[in-house]
Amino acid sequence: MKMLGDAWSLRILYALSDYPKRFNELSREVSDICPVTLTNRLKKLRTAKMVTRREETVDKLSVVYELTDKGRAIQPIVNEMNKFGEKFL
Numbered sequence: 802m803k804m805l806g807d808a809w810s811l812r813i814l815y816a817l818s819d820y821p822k823r824f825n826e827l828s829r830e831v832s833d834i835c836p837v838t839l840t841n842r843l844k845k846l847r848t849a850k851m852v853t854r855r856e857e858t859v860d861k862l863s864v865v866y867e868l869t870d871k872g873r874a875i876q877p878i879v880n881e882m883n884k885f886g887e888k889f890l
Contacts, residue, residue, distance in 0.1 A: 809838060809839075810842050813827065813852070814872060814876070817868050821855070821867035823864065827843075850871050850872075851868065852872055853866070
């Protein structure tokens, strides 16, 4: 709970559940989060080994964030929490 105790981290994990995303994609999907907070939470999730940061050079240098095996292992819990929120909030 200490690692995932804040709503932003859970929302980021949920946003990454479909496929890897760039910072701006995450920022749009996790609405109302300021860039500094998103950066801090991504660092926290990387330190916890839930998310990885990968540099791509398709057209230009870009950074992509994706779930690790550890991050994917918690997805069923995050998905159930999302269902609960949709139903009761």
